[in-house]
Amino acid sequence: MAQAEIRAARREDCAAMGAIYNHYVESDTCTFRTDPEPLDERVAWLERHGPAHPVFVAEADGRVVGWASLSPWNSRCGYRATVEDSVYLDPHWRGRGLGAALLQRLVEAAVACGHHRMIAAISADQARSVALHQRFGFVEVGRMTEVGHKFGRWLDVVYLQLRLPPVEQKAQPPTEVDIEIFDAGSARANLDALGALLIDAVEGGASVGFMAPLSSAQARSYWETVAERLARGTLVLLGARKNGQLVGAVQLVPSDKDNARHRAEIAKLLVHRRLRRQGIGRQLMAAIETEARTRGHTLLVLDTQTGSAAEALYRRLGYTAAGQIPAYACLPDGPSQPTTLMWRFLGASAEVTVEKPLVAGPTLQRREPR
Numbered sequence: 001m002a003q004a005e006i007r008a009a010r011r012e013d014c015a016a017m018g019a020i021y022n023h024y025v026e027s028d029t030c031t032f033r034t035d036p037e038p039l040d041e042r043v044a045w046l047e048r049h050g051p052a053h054p055v056f057v058a059e060a061d062g063r064v065v066g067w068a069s070l071s072p073w074n075s076r077c078g079y080r081a082t083v084e085d086s087v088y089l090d091p092h093w094r095g096r097g098l099g100a101a102l103l104q105r106l107v108e109a110a111v112a113c114g115h116h117r118m119i120a121a122i123s124a125d126q127a128r129s130v131a132l133h134q135r136f137g138f139v140e141v142g143r144m145t146e147v148g149h150k151f152g153r154w155l156d157v158v159y160l161q162l163r164l165p166p167v168e169q170k171a172q173p174p175t176e177v178d179i180e181i182f183d184a185g186s187a188r189a190n191l192d193a194l195g196a197l198l199i200d201a202v203e204g205g206a207s208v209g210f211m212a213p214l215s216s217a218q219a220r221s222y223w224e225t226v227a228e229r230l231a232r233g234t235l236v237l238l239g240a241r242k243n244g245q246l247v248g249a250v251q252l253v254p255s256d257k258d259n260a261r262h263r264a265e266i267a268k269l270l271v272h273r274r275l276r277r278q279g280i281g282r283q284l285m286a287a288i289e290t291e292a293r294t295r296g297h298t299l300l301v302l303d304t305q306t307g308s309a310a311e312a313l314y315r316r317l318g319y320t321a322a323g324q325i326p327a328y329a330c331l332p333d334g335p336s337q338p339t340t341l342m343w344r345f346l347g348a349s350a351e352v353t354v355e356k357p358l359v360a361g362p363t364l365q366r367r368e369p370r
């Protein structure tokens with residue numbers, strides 16, 4: 001990504017924002033405006049954008065080189081949880097990853113503000129802009145033909161929509177939990193509690209491998225297979241307990257490839273809905289990363305629903321998004337969603353030498369809760 005800092009827009013940024021916008025007014029179909037926008041109009045526009053409709057600028061060397069905003073999609077009150085995005089870059093900053101960085105910030109802000117849907121209305125000839133939105137999981141939901149006219153030709157408009165993950169409870173001080181490592185026996189002894197955790201996640205709409213409704217029998221049978229893998233030593237399972245109750249879990253799946261013993265996958269990070277945004281996911285991730293280090297893994301990989309709370313958490317923990325795959329898996333209630341592939345080195349460097357298998361058979365031991 002280009003070296004530019006993204007921050008909230010201020011009144012004094014309006015002239016630079018207007019200049020970037022007016023470049024496209026005069027030269028491009030990405031806006032259907034045809035007359036240059038005066039400064040007072042941009043200032044009034046910024047003032048109308050309250051906390052639920054943030055505006056960001058990207059600044060490099062003290063200069064505004066791009067901006068992005070969330071605006072109400074429709075002024076009627078019933079549409080208040082739907083926002084429309086705009087992203088404009090200084091032409092010299094195109095093609096350097098800044099558009100994606102600004103769009104990423106908008107998606108995070110939309111989630112944090114509790115919005116439900118994000119809409120992009122894009123001139124159909126702006127293929128790069130459409131592709132950028134699709135990378136973030138936006139899906140085309142409509143196309144209006146020849147509704148715009150600029151530079152002597154008719155233009156179609158494509159409407160794309162992004163389903164934003166629901167906002168859970170507000171952030172609170174971390175809730176301390178006891179983290180325990182399961183072996184096959186303790187997993188089998190906790191099939192119901194593990195099942196309840198999985199059912200809660202699926203009922204909450206999480207894309208964790210199952211369609212809704214997930215029955216207790218299906219959930220138990222899934223955890224039985226996990227127990228079998230624990231017995232074979234091909235998986236690590238950690239649980240989080242609060243007052244003795246199982247409230248979270250996460251898995252580590254070491255690669256079984258000879259040339260990738262340093263790699264492991266993070267899977268099925270789950271925190272019960274009533275205890276989310278209390279730092280439990282973060283504690284489980286810290287514990288599984290420690291476990292991964294102990295076992296000699298230096299590269300962690302995962303995939304997660306694009307735009308989900310989990311993606312926000314992984315980003316917060318330093319995971320890098322390698323890219324997105326559209327229509328990767330279905331949500332429990334049906335529609336397919338893209339996934340984001342992410343990775344993180346546990347060591348400082350990308351260099352890896354594997355001299356011998358790092359995980360040789362079952363090494364799990366039951367650890368007393370902290």
Ligand SMILES: CC(C)(COP(=O)(O)OP(=O)(O)OC[C@H]1O[C@@H](n2cnc3c(N)ncnc32)[C@H](O)[C@@H]1OP(=O)(O)O)[C@@H](O)C(=O)NCCC(=O)NCCS
Pocket residue numbers: 111112166167168171172201206207208267268269270271272275276277278279280281282283303304305308309310311312313314316
């Ligand atoms: C993803 C999940 C495990 C997070 O667990 P959690 O205990 O709520 O997460 P934490 O409280 O530790 O959050 C840590 C950070 O992640 C980010 N985060 C977590 N939930 C978020 C949300 N809903 N929106 C935005 N950011 C969020 C925040 O940066 C948060 O830090 P903050 O609270 O200081 O802002 C939980 O939402 C969950 O179980 N989801 C359903 C299952 C799922 O999708 N699992 C992932 C499979 S890959």
